Amino acid sequence: MDENIITQIRDKAKDLLSSGAVECVIGYETSTDGTTSRPAFIYDSGDVERLVFNNTCTHNLAAYLSNKKEQKVAIIVKPCDARAVNVLLSERQIEREKVYIIGIVCQGVVPVKWSKVGEDLQMRCKLCDQHVPVIYDYLIGEPAEEPSPTVSPWTSVAEIESKSPADKTDYWEKQFSKCIRCYACRQVCMGCYCRECFAELLDPEWVGIRIDISENAMWNTIRAFHLSGRCIGCGECARVCPVNIPLGLLNMKMAKEVAERFEYRAGLSDEALAPLATFIKEENLGIGE
Amino acid sequence: MSKFISKDELAFWLDGLMKDRQLIAPVIVDDQTVFKPIMNVDEIVFDYKNTVLSAKEWFFPTTEPLFTICHKDGSTDLAPIDIEKESVVFGIRPCDAAGLKLLDKVFLGEPPDFIYSQRRDKTTLIGLTCLEPAPQCFCGSMGTTPNNADDVDIMLTEVEDGYIVSTVTEKGKALLSDVKLSDSEKSWQEAKCPTELQVKEVPEAMKNCFEDNYWTRVSDRCIHCNICAYVCPVCHCFDIRDCPTSEETERIRCWDSCQSPGFTRAAGGHTPRPTKGSRLRQRFYHKLLYFPERFGDLQCTGCGRCVLSCPVNIDIREIIMDVPKLGAESGAKA
Numbered sequence: 001m002d003e004n005i006i007t008q009i010r011d012k013a014k015d016l017l018s019s020g021a022v023e024c025v026i027g028y029e030t031s032t033d034g035t036t037s038r039p040a041f042i043y044d045s046g047d048v049e050r051l052v053f054n055n056t057c058t059h060n061l062a063a064y065l066s067n068k069k070e071q072k073v074a075i076i077v078k079p080c081d082a083r084a085v086n087v088l089l090s091e092r093q094i095e096r097e098k099v100y101i102i103g104i105v106c107q108g109v110v111p112v113k114w115s116k117v118g119e120d121l122q123m124r125c126k127l128c129d130q131h132v133p134v135i136y137d138y139l140i141g142e143p144a145e146e147p148s149p150t151v152s153p154w155t156s157v158a159e160i161e162s163k164s165p166a167d168k169t170d171y172w173e174k175q176f177s178k179c180i181r182c183y184a185c186r187q188v189c190m191g192c193y194c195r196e197c198f199a200e201l202l203d204p205e206w207v208g209i210r211i212d213i214s215e216n217a218m219w220n221t222i223r224a225f226h227l228s229g230r231c232i233g234c235g236e237c238a239r240v241c242p243v244n245i246p247l248g249l250l251n252m253k254m255a256k257e258v259a260e261r262f263e264y265r266a267g268l269s270d271e272a273l274a275p276l277a278t279f280i281k282e283e284n285l286g287i288g289e
Numbered sequence: 290m291s292k293f294i295s296k297d298e299l300a301f302w303l304d305g306l307m308k309d310r311q312l313i314a315p316v317i318v319d320d321q322t323v324f325k326p327i328m329n330v331d332e333i334v335f336d337y338k339n340t341v342l343s344a345k346e347w348f349f350p351t352t353e354p355l356f357t358i359c360h361k362d363g364s365t366d367l368a369p370i371d372i373e374k375e376s377v378v379f380g381i382r383p384c385d386a387a388g389l390k391l392l393d394k395v396f397l398g399e400p401p402d403f404i405y406s407q408r409r410d411k412t413t414l415i416g417l418t419c420l421e422p423a424p425q426c427f428c429g430s431m432g433t434t435p436n437n438a439d440d441v442d443i444m445l446t447e448v449e450d451g452y453i454v455s456t457v458t459e460k461g462k463a464l465l466s467d468v469k470l471s472d473s474e475k476s477w478q479e480a481k482c483p484t485e486l487q488v489k490e491v492p493e494a495m496k497n498c499f500e501d502n503y504w505t506r507v508s509d510r511c512i513h514c515n516i517c518a519y520v521c522p523v524c525h526c527f528d529i530r531d532c533p534t535s536e537e538t539e540r541i542r543c544w545d546s547c548q549s550p551g552f553t554r555a556a557g558g559h560t561p562r563p564t565k566g567s568r569l570r571q572r573f574y575h576k577l578l579y580f581p582e583r584f585g586d587l588q589c590t591g592c593g594r595c596v597l598s599c600p601v602n603i604d605i606r607e608i609i610m611d612v613p614k615l616g617a618e619s620g621a622k623a
Contacts, residue, residue: 032602032604038602039509115424115425180342180515183514184514210543242516244319
């Protein structure tokens with residue numbers, strides 16, 4: 001744990017809360033296992049000592065911003081989470097002036113489960129090319145020169161891409177058959193902010209409540225399409241999945257397609273919209289002409 | 290003097306049971322231990338900590354048809370579902386067996402649930418003593434122990450080269466009728482599961498903190514997925530829907546959870562529990578007050594699955610420790 005970073009986070013949180021600049025600071029605190037971290041909501045400047053930061057702070061806190069639209073809040077973001085904040089800003093889900101962004105220069109996080117901490121960095125952190133948040137009001141940590149990438153950012157999808165269509169179908173059917181439709185992937189995702197999810201619509205009923213391979217595949221596939229070009233790769237969906245479905249792989253594949261076809265990567269600015277989430281009336285789509 | 294079965298004899302016996310029964314046992318799928326119907330005794334994992342989902346899904350499946358409505362030649366037939374095959378659940382831990390005992394209070398009350406009661410009747414439970422509880426386990430605080438045999442039909446405890454066998458019920462005795470057990474004096478190191486959680490006063494304390502801001506604060510962190518309810522051996526809420534095809538309509542029930550925003554939504558769109566705080570509060574009030582008021586026991590067996598699987602560390606043990614303090618504070622204010 002980097003004590004210097006923690007001190008700076010606590011000092012900043014204290015300033016923001018005691019000056020009344022924000023009502024709440026969303027950060028991390030130590031979880032009940034005494035080792036890993038969990039999201040923390042600090043309302044009182046006297047509680048800032050609860051805040052911590054270390055390599056178990058894997059949670060993307062940006063999803064919580066959708067619950068706090070009415071309040072002025074501060075949020076601790078890693079560079080990946082900062083891209084998530086940008087997605088929410090560009091999609092007009094949150095107001096910039098209501099969010100105070102405390103960016104952390106990140107050295108990567110490790111795989112975490114309650115009471116279990118991995119030794120090696122997460123794969124996404126090994127492939128990360130952005131250790132300084134793209135958006136912040138206050139930066140903690142010393143930016144260093146980005147190392148030049150040695151492997152493709154899409155390394156994780158190479159293996160599944162090399163499979164035959166039949167093998168891919170087998171693979172995903174096996175994965176989706178495990179799904180219990182707990183919707184943790186949706187609930188933890190900053191991009192899944194719909195007030196009413198298609199999965200809960202009754203008329204039309206896009207996906208049935210039956211927990212079986214057909215409906216499960218429908219659910220997971222539509223969600224992946226909805227996130228195409230909007231997913232910033234925080235890996236939260238795969239982390240929270242209680243039955244270990246590698247959902248990140250699905251979203252990463254979609255991100256790759258969007259990157260290659262549209263030269264677009266989610267969350268790099270607070271203005272640009274994802275190609276598949278945009279409709280420009282004047283755009284020549286070549287349909288019906 | 291206890292009864293003993295060697296590992297080879299156990300495998301032979303289980304293999305025999307599979308001939309005319311479905312055998313459900315812990316197996317490893319993608320690095321996780323889960324209960325599945327097995328085809329081969331070699332698939333069974335004997336030294337697992339606990340499965341990802343409890344054994345409840347074999348009595349209260351994630352999705353099951355309740356009955357089928359057939360329209361034919363101007364008449365309407367209603368076909369109920371009959372569970373015909375006998376099953377054996379092998380390797381259930383005492384916490385999950387205790388969970389079934391609590392589910393029985395819900396599903397076997399008057400009138401009993403037609404399908405659940407059939408599954409319960411036709412299933413024999415073979416328990417496995419926990420020799421090493423996991424860090425998230427707290428069954429010791431919830432009225433059971435790692436070797437409690439009260440809620441299974443047969444209990445097995447691993448010792449050198451085999452298992453000590455305790456036959457608990459007539460159903461268990463019947464299953465073992467063809468097996469020759471030997472006498473043994475082998476012993477084992479009894480596991481201890483933490484007992485320090487003070488639960489006795491919790492239902493009373495819950496009565497004093499319904500309006501406390503505590504629930505809103507905890508729900509800040511909660512993402513309101515259904516993981517805790519789905520991994521829980523005792524949560525039992527479901528949704529029902531009709532699934533029509535051209536010839537028939539199947540009425541199904543699926544797991545559902547009070548954490549979902551649609552759970553209490555009524556016709557017309559009104560939701561009595563519209564906020565995250567009110568939904569999170571409902572979960573703990575059901576477990577720690579309403580269930581004990583109605584059935585006498587807390588609706589938790591200390592299996593620790595929700596502690597392990599919650600993505601944001603909503604820890605029921607922490608809630609249990611906090612609640613008496615909230616009650617005391619409210620009481621002091623009054």
